[in-house]
Amino acid sequence: MASEGFTIKVDAKKRGYKVLTQEQVDHFMEKGYVKLPGAIPEETMKKWTADLWVRLGMDPNDKSTWDKEELHMPTHKSESMKTFAPLVYEACGDLLGGTDKIAAKSNYVGNGFICNLGSPDFDPNERVDPRDLTNWHVDGDWFRHFLDCECQALETLILWSDVEDRAGPTYVNPDGIAKVAAWLRDHPEGSDTMTDENGDKIVPKIVKSCNVFEECIGKKGDVFLCHPLMPHSRQKNYIRNERFITNPCVNRNEPYNLNRENPDDYCLVELKTLHDLNANAVDYKPQRERARWVPTTLTRANKTIEVEVKRMKEYSEKTGAPFESVHANGIDNTWLIKARDIPMTA
Numbered sequence: 001m002a003s004e005g006f007t008i009k010v011d012a013k014k015r016g017y018k019v020l021t022q023e024q025v026d027h028f029m030e031k032g033y034v035k036l037p038g039a040i041p042e043e044t045m046k047k048w049t050a051d052l053w054v055r056l057g058m059d060p061n062d063k064s065t066w067d068k069e070e071l072h073m074p075t076h077k078s079e080s081m082k083t084f085a086p087l088v089y090e091a092c093g094d095l096l097g098g099t100d101k102i103a104a105k106s107n108y109v110g111n112g113f114i115c116n117l118g119s120p121d122f123d124p125n126e127r128v129d130p131r132d133l134t135n136w137h138v139d140g141d142w143f144r145h146f147l148d149c150e151c152q153a154l155e156t157l158i159l160w161s162d163v164e165d166r167a168g169p170t171y172v173n174p175d176g177i178a179k180v181a182a183w184l185r186d187h188p189e190g191s192d193t194m195t196d197e198n199g200d201k202i203v204p205k206i207v208k209s210c211n212v213f214e215e216c217i218g219k220k221g222d223v224f225l226c227h228p229l230m231p232h233s234r235q236k237n238y239i240r241n242e243r244f245i246t247n248p249c250v251n252r253n254e255p256y257n258l259n260r261e262n263p264d265d266y267c268l269v270e271l272k273t274l275h276d277l278n279a280n281a282v283d284y285k286p287q288r289e290r291a292r293w294v295p296t297t298l299t300r301a302n303k304t305i306e307v308e309v310k311r312m313k314e315y316s317e318k319t320g321a322p323f324e325s326v327h328a329n330g331i332d333n334t335w336l337i338k339a340r341d342i343p344m345t346a
């Protein structure tokens, strides 16, 4: 039954969270994200980024070789979050209602780094109102969006380099979550593209009327876990400190449930959705079937696979570092389609 007003108290201890403190829980309920400082050990970060610049074909110490402002690198290897960063895995469990709610094969980390290297053409004194950025979105170009969607059940962000202000940190928009959630509640037919009846993107419009903007700034190895409906946007990298991130996917093995009999059974993401919709329960039922498909952006990084494989092989021969790539024998993205449980015929 739907009810007016959100009154549920969220006690971290009582709910038995493994990682998240009361402070982090309160922050998540207020802002829709938690930061896990130093969540990934330095050694792991080092190992995974050892050949990053080699793959790019750029010199980290010579910015004249940084000839691309932004690029999505292909993924050559991946590892389950459970073994890669157990703390992050457990924190995901705290948010999703237990690690048994994580769709296990979806929860991997890959080395498809998203690079934001800036440009010498940027005016270092430029100041842009975050509302005017054009890239605001919620993630998910491979499934139909619903309020309770189990796909990309968290918006995750790993910092693979130190990221500071003016160096292209991701902007998040905490007071946008409520408006995205309300839009999806009012559109139970779901949306494949997050666009309105005129074909205009919903999220940038929503952000125009928002007031709270925060930057995902931190040190290499820090992790941000955000509510799945958190609007976010890239920014220009004005000062050209290298900025590398990834957004590991995590699916839930069933949709969120916003209408539970016992409030103690809600997971933290459900509680935040309800908090922002100001109700202890929402009677929500999708009015169309759920759907997943192969995203067109999957091929975005394909054009650099072959050149990266060549550079990685050369690097491996020179240094003895292991050569690991699912593309060793040609471009192969079937692993990703399988990990996300996308119908192969889609």
Ligand SMILES: [Fe+2]
Residues within 6 Å of the ligand: 137, 138, 139, 232, 247
């Ligand atoms: Fe995104």
